[in-house]
Amino acid sequence: MIEIHNIHKSFGDLKVLDGISGVFETGKTNLLLGASGTGKSVLLKCIVGLVKPDIGSVTFDGTYFTNNKLGIRQEIRRKIGMLFQSSALFDSMNVEENVAFPLKMLTPDMPKSERLDRVNFCLKRVGLENSNKKMPSEISGGMKKRVGIARAIAPECTYLFCDEPNSGLDPLTALKIDELIKEITEEFNTTTIIVTHDMNSVIEIGDNIMFLYKGKKLWEGTRDNIMETEVPELNEFIFANRLMRDAKKVEEGEEGSHHSS
Structure with a gap:
């Protein structure tokens, strides 16, 4: 907390x-x-x-x-694990090296084999097993976010x-990233x-x-x-989106029909 x-x-x-x-x-x-x-x-x-x-x-x-x-x-x-807005991966490092980076910084004495096990565990958890050697320039925006999440949880963050x-x-892709963050949480x-x-x-x-x-x-x-x-300020923020306005109308319509029946 x-x-x-x-x-x-x-x-x-x-x-x-x-x-x-x-x-x-x-x-x-x-x-x-x-x-x-x-x-x-x-x-x-x-x-x-x-x-x-x-x-x-x-x-x-x-x-x-x-x-x-x-x-x-x-x-x-x-x-603390951090997922940055732009994923903030190191361009010169491959996926495995990016995820291993905080482990090297925070737990320098961790044996290399143990570190690789942790990296592989985190990559598998975000659905990116076998992507270790790919460079950030070779993967999509959604995959970059997943690598960012794997890197954030690598040091077993609280x-x-x-x-x-x-x-x-x-x-x-946004929906999948949301779901992944919730699952990991x-x-x-x-x-x-x-x-x-x-x-x-x-x-x-x-x-x-x-x-x-x-x-x-x-x-x-x-x-x-x-x-x-x-x-009012929150309502204005929520219903700036037309889809949300329509959803509220539908909800209100359903409530109205329940009352009338």
Whole structure:
């Protein structure tokens, strides 16, 4: 479980995060939802320690992370897996070397054979067995995301952070990546936080959702109650998508027919 307490962050005169608190549950897919520029990625960076909040703190399973001793912060960092927006694979390394990279960094004493076993396990888990020797330039966008996920879970992470995992993917591939992240979250009981503005992800895997708007948390809930929200900014965000508007009309129509019968 990750908890954030009253997080504030400004860059110069620009206030990006304005007193955000919340809880991200273990074994669940926790979504940070909002339009571009609402502070989602900055909040993610504050949680993982890439950006220091001006005020507020973050705890990982009850251990304070912000402002704690370097050794304790490093211990927590070793348990963090990151999936970056562009997959961020090393072009000069093949798939196997990319997935092995965090293992070499974090567990340099691990025997080579053990490391290869772990790499193969992770590649198989994301459906990419026998892709070890392929270069990033030889694989599709969806496969790159899968390699990114394999690399993120290679060090047996307790916490998994995904920044816009579906960006640049076609809808079917995006759906498969969502499903894979959810499966891995449940299987390894990770605390997973996903930054997204994709309503499909919300409907498919939104166990817990925090909606940010202009640096504030305006709503919190699940995919089951997001359509019933009374928050105008969230409604505007959800129903900017015509498909979502039509879905709501259908839902309301069905409810109306139930009442009338």
